[in-house]
Amino acid sequence: MTAGIAVDIGLAALVAAMALWTILVRDAYAAVIGFIGYGLLLALVWVRLDAVDVALTEAAIGGGVTGVLLLRAVGALHRGAAPLEDGPPPGPATRRIAALACAAVAAGLAFVVLGVSGPAPTLAPLAAEHLPATGLKNPVTGVLLAFRALDTLLEKVVLLLALIGIWSLSPDGAWGGRPTLGRPGRASDTLRFLAQLLPPVGIVVGIHVLWVGANAPGGAFQGGAVLAAMWILAMMAGLSPVPAIGRPWLRAALVIGPLAFLAVGVAGIFIADGFLAYPPAFAKPLILAIEAAITLSIAVTLAMMVAGPPQRPGAP
Amino acid sequence: MTMTVFGLCGAALVGIGLYGLIVQAQPLRRILAFNLLGGGVFLLFGVIARRGAVEGLGSDPVPQAMVITGIVVAFSATALAISLVVRLKETGRGDDEGSA
Amino acid sequence: MSLLLDIASVVAIAGGAFFFLAGTVGLLRFPDTLSRLHALTKADTLGLGLIVLGLLPTVDSVLTGAKLVAIWLLVQLAGASVAQLIARAARQDRPQGVPQDGPPP
Amino acid sequence: MPAAALDPGLLLVLAVMLPATGAVAALALPGRWAGRIAFGLWPLGLAVAVAVAWTVWAAGAPLHYAVGGWAPPLGLMLRADGPSALMLLVAAIVIGAAGLYARADLRPEPGATESRAAVVFWTLLMALWSALNAVALGGDLFNLYVALELLTFSAIPLVCLGGSAKTLQAALRYLVFALVGSVLYLLGTALLYGAYGTLDIVLLSGRAGPEPAAILACALMIAGLAAKTALFPLHLWLPPAHAGAPPAASAVLSGLVVKASFFLIVRLWFDVMPGLSTAAAANLIGALGAGAILAGSVMALRQARLKLMIAYSTVAQIGYLFLMVPLLFGVPQAEIAANAAWSGGWLQLASHALAKAAMFLAAGLIAEAAGHDRIHGLDGVGRAVPVAVLAFTLAGLSLVGLPPSGGFAAKWLLLSAAVATGQWWWAVVMILGGLLAAFYLFPVIGRAYADGTAAFARPRDARSREFVVLALAVAAALLGLSQLYPPGLLRIGLGSGLAGAGVP
Incomplete structure (x- = not known):
């Protein structure tokens, strides 16, 4: 079973890395490519979670059709004139506070979702x-x-x-x-x-x-x-x-x-x-x-x- | 173990998506961040579904169905948002030339 | 007999994985769009072909085997066409520069 | 089974599906049908709302219907209690008024077969109605998520129906807030399902306890819903969106749409997790409500444009709703429905819906007469659209809180609850909010009735539209006399029978 665990850990790390890339990379086109890769990897995660119906949906809609949509959009938005911005990007202090707050939310979620003991409720x-x-x-x-x-x-x-x-x-x-x-x-x-x-x-x-x-x-x-x-x-x-x-x-x-x-x-x-x-x-x-x-x-x-x-x- | 790994991954995705929503100024990048956030939420549903597995069913079908519904809704939101942003860019240009 | 088949499967799949790895390294290391494409599509077509070949002895029905071969053919078709399209776009867009993070050619 | 056909619970299905079917049918038929379908459906929908309210009141117990015959937790249950019935009625009235008003606004040019704004407006209006009813009747938190999304998707395009860059920008910002709000809500439902294995509200209220999962879920969901309700300080998206939309759309957005997410906050707070609320959380929500009243009013005072002023006034009036939470804190579950703050809150919801819709519609007529909505240029506009200005004034009475308006009765009930529980600081905020509302509304009314030199044109079809606006404003002004008739309707729900209703 250890091989399965290794695959899971690798997959999860890749998904998280792709998500981070999508957020942090400077070029919008690269971000979209990162997102499409993220969608396809996520479909594999769903297979690992024994949810093949969701995997198919994620691959077809989340990765596929959304990808086409985003590629078209990035072509229309980031070609030629400067891209639209809604206000100035936040400064480093805001970024740091935001990062801390978001990490706290993620930690709280992980604690709550994984901290359940006893038989899991299910329908x-x-x-x-x-x-x-x-x-x-x-x-x-x-x-x-x-x-x-x-x-x-x-x-x-x-x-x-x-x-x-x-x-x-x-x-x-x-x-x-x-x-x-x-x-x-x-x-x-x-x-x-x-x-x-x-x-x-x-x-x-x-x-x-x-x-x-x-x-x-x-x-x-x-x-x-x-x-x-x-x-x-x-x-x-x-x-x-x-x-x-x-x-x-x-x-x-x-x-x-x-x-x-x-x-x-x-x-x-x-x-x-x-x-x-x-x-x-x-x-x-x-x-x-x-x-x-x-x-x-x-x-x-x-x-x-x-x-x-x-x-x-x-x-x- | 699988559930712990992907539970952590889902929680991390929620955090990453939220962060992106806060720090990104371009609408398209915000749309991407929203989708990452949504993916994290769905993944948490998936972990909960997997935990609810019983003899003969590898995963609780009820949360799975909710995720499928949710993915379609998220796609609709993305499509609408993208059309809005593209239209906004076109209109912004049109107004400069035309009305003023 | 079954041992021989198993060994053949493992060798083919490992070989396929190696070609995927090589293709990915090429994608990351090669300097410009065209050579990256070259590395990726050639290696992937071969890699997937080997993996499918390795999986074929393990399938339990002819239909599943046919599906595996169909996947390989479809990926080849898509890969080849997309490579063509990207190459074309890269050639057309050269003056403005292709979105890429490598150094300009 | 013939017996099933007579199930009164089918009224709930009708309330949700009738407008939804209309929206889908409008898409299938040529454009000129969209308006006709909407007008054909409206009396039916109103009749359904009245029938639901009557049935709930006459039975003294909630009405429920298990969709497809599948009972919770596997299936979905639709439920109507007193507040749901009130929501259905208010929605039907405001939707009808907005529709009547828009009929003149959106009449297609002669010769044109299908105009973009008309088709989109009528289709989305019906969808929006369906979504509001689904929110009011939903008994399952995920089904409510879908209903909320239905509401979002029908509301957003209404904001940018005009198509200018400004309204597109407003719609985009609204969309971002609304989507983040929904995703936080969805995250909460995931946690609740993971902890309790059901999303049915009644089943959850029996199972949920003060555990980390429930608390985090509740916090996330309320935060998400507060963003959708434009609770201060998450209100920044509202003024440009509500002020930029066409008048009929603004009326529906300001009068109804923001109330739907508030309705769900009440459901969560009082129905799903009554045992979870802490004094700190209740006071935080109250403080945000108070902040909304003060900040919204001050911002309204500083606006130079009429529609923006009215939109900021919505931010302020939403604040009153949230005062329900601290005022009802510590009241035993069984006595909540009998409390003055409970009826005060719901009365505020209903009277603000009517008054604000009337005000946006009146402002639409005024702006049409003047050709602009700059407040300082409105001197004497009352001569061009006298009835609209009268309606504006009557609606203003309700927002300020003068008797006998619904706003007066609502604020009186909330004030007396504040005094009775010794939380005088909320009372001070409410009185201040009323004063500020008078400061921003009366100058406008004064200008409208003053003599002016500007020439105003009487809008096309002004008579029929003015009548609609006046009817709404009179309803808002007289709502205080009724104290929400029939008596006791609002008490049906919490503690009186929703618990246990429809659970096998």
Whole structure:
């Protein structure tokens, strides 16, 4: 078991070092690269913690899609003119006090989290006991789609709201128009080649991740993020046009997940024990149907979030 | 032991993220610091979940589900914040040329 | 037979790890973007290939083996394409300087 | 099961999901539908809020609903007690007024199919309503985290709806504070789950004791929520954000959004960890509240712009809410709901929501008439928008605390609690705060009614908007007479049945 411990210590040290690098390095571009590395290492930590569902989410969303977003931002913000600053950077005395205070918070947290003795409180047995009623075998999917389904439903709305918030930042004339992704017409042959070869594989992988999510690690978030990445790649390479935000099919794809979730939830009032309850006989097919719809919505929402606010008027 | 190591790591990440939020002046760097802080909080959830493992389940699924929800919310926040910062930079330039 | 396979696995994986290490050292030590890229992509492709090769005898189903090979192919595809893109960007941006901490060429 | 369909607890689901569905549907349909959906939903949502309040009051016990049939600790429970019912009612009223006001403000240009500001405003208004209701009804601390984020994401874009660099800057600063606040709150929930294995409020209140994990968790969560509530000295983000937003958005942000995080502080302090509070902590929170009253009022006094003055006044009025904490310290759990400070605090929350919303809307009309909101240029604006100025005056009565306004009744109750417990220093601060409010509000009112030479234009659709503003201001001014009817509503909750309600 000592080899495992050595790996854990090395991994934890690397994650902390990457985090420090991200904070301390002078160049913003280097900080973003450090952050992406941090996200990928963190995904490994989740594997070590036996939380493979989280690992997949962290790798796909925390490391992957966030990385694309940040790289685009650092390109837009730190090229040419001086970067935006919100007030002057604090002096050395403030830094020292802040460092001390933050170290104290970290120490307090470590003390509280690690200082627990006796049996750890857990809901795992309860979740395992009720999992058969959902027809699923992956308990995390059970929590997300059944036991705490309201969290997941509201969080879908949060995702849509963030997209509306991003769209609201468009210039007045561009509302309803298209976001820009990449440099239109200037994508290199290499990128186009990659964008032709990768998406068929990626789509299969995304759907596979969604499908196995019922029984093994995976699910709507992770599958949706993979699909989103494929679409982003195709749009950046210019193979698929970035849609105008007013397009009806786009709007339909955005809302189909939350609406399907809601519809099944409301139906539960009449055919099962209440709102967001599933009739035991049909629980698994219903949950899979919801997940399929959510995956599509997540993929489209994530990709449009990366594309950003519309910049130019759409085609009439 | 695994839990102690990653519990310390999570606590350290919270401290590092908080420090970054305080000392960084550039909005993009603050967004990065916020994400580091969030990662630390999630990691603490993960340690708590791992500690709640029982026979047949390597980790308590309830905190895991919360972390997945949390990662998606943190991503949404990052995307919105980045769009705001980028728009602010564009607008700042626009105002100098246009309105005045 | 199984002992021989085990030995082959260990040798291949160790070799793979060595190439990763070499690639990383190259990334850190080489002076400019292009040679760093060279070190990284060549070593990683070979390193991952050896690790996959070493893992293949240990898998319990054909599907898992196929997945491992697919991972290797995908990483190769992504690595090669990204290396191309970075090299292109590095050549285009040379006048303004590439974000890097090494000394300017 | 037909019996399930009749469960009154479904009202709670409706309160949260009805506006959320509206927001999602508004995104799916062409832009001109967003406003129509909002107006179609509003009467339904108001009816749900009234029905919840009526049910809770008639039963004399909290209403609850286990979502999906999964009881806590595995599942989520929605619960409505007296304060939740009050929040639902206030939210429905203020949202409705803001919507009616905005209908004229955001009417699309003829020929335009979909205007950016209108679609965004209506969609976010519905989402914001859903989030407020979810905060009021949530029974699980992580579910409340999601509700808080829903609130943040619907509030931020409202701040920069205008799109100027200044409002973008304000929105960004707001976002940073709000996100850090949420992450601290989330950290607290992690610690609580790790220590007690549940995040259900009622279950936690039975399990949590004065242990390091609970204390640190509580401190982190309250600090995070205080940042979101803009409690002094974490208030710096509020004035530019609330003053820069369009009037209808300012009304909702200042009247409702900051109250949601305060509501959760009360939940934590009195419901989750009643046994944990120490005198030092209670007095610290009280001192910050007192600091908010004084600093906010002084800053309001020094503002040259009307909307900024009103925004600083929000900082001050939030301070009164926090005085509840020290005034109720040491009161036995069973007697809290009967205490004057308890009803005073909630009355302050309700009357400030109505009065401040009325004031921001009135200021919007005044600024539209004058073409600017510089206070020294408002001489005689009362002739252009007389009803708006009247509404401003009535709302001012409530902020200053003159009878018979809701603000008067609230401050009277808080004062009497301060005197009864011998904590006279809080009483001094409250009286000083009232005086300062008079100093910053009355000159504005005086100028508006004075003779002026400047020419003011009557805004478009002024009559209908003035009526809305006046109705809100009259409600705020008369709230003091009601002492919050129906009597006893606020006592439902703590000590009277929330404990044990809905726990298997």
